[in-house]
Amino acid sequence: MAAALINVPKRAKRGDVIEIKTLMSHIMETGFRHSTTGEPIPRDIITNFVCSYNGVEIFRADLYPAIAANPFITFFTVATESGKIEFKWTGDNGYSETASAAIAVE
Numbered sequence: 001m002a003a004a005l006i007n008v009p010k011r012a013k014r015g016d017v018i019e020i021k022t023l024m025s026h027i028m029e030t031g032f033r034h035s036t037t038g039e040p041i042p043r044d045i046i047t048n049f050v051c052s053y054n055g056v057e058i059f060r061a062d063l064y065p066a067i068a069a070n071p072f073i074t075f076f077t078v079a080t081e082s083g084k085i086e087f088k089w090t091g092d093n094g095y096s097e098t099a100s101a102a103i104a105v106e
């Protein structure tokens with residue numbers, strides 16, 4: 001099972017630029033390798049990451065086979081109001097993981 005690590009400031013002042021960091025534990029098999037018996041190893045990657053702030057999408061990334069295992073994504077946004085920051089990773093073979101964090105804006 002995959003595990004998400006997220007880092008969102010618990011508090012921020014209205015208008016502050018905040019940094020958000022995510023790390024998803026995932027093997028990210030490219031589909032280009034072969035097993036010791038010569039069989040192709042099927043592709044198994046996270047293909048999409050979306051972050052929403054109080055239901056409004058603020059960041060999106062499409063991921064491809066060249067992304068390393070356990071993808072680390074960091075980005076910035078402006079703290080506008082208290083609420084919930086939600087994260088969703090989707091990928092091959094029906095893969096889907098979600099996580100969320102609360103932020104208090106003063």
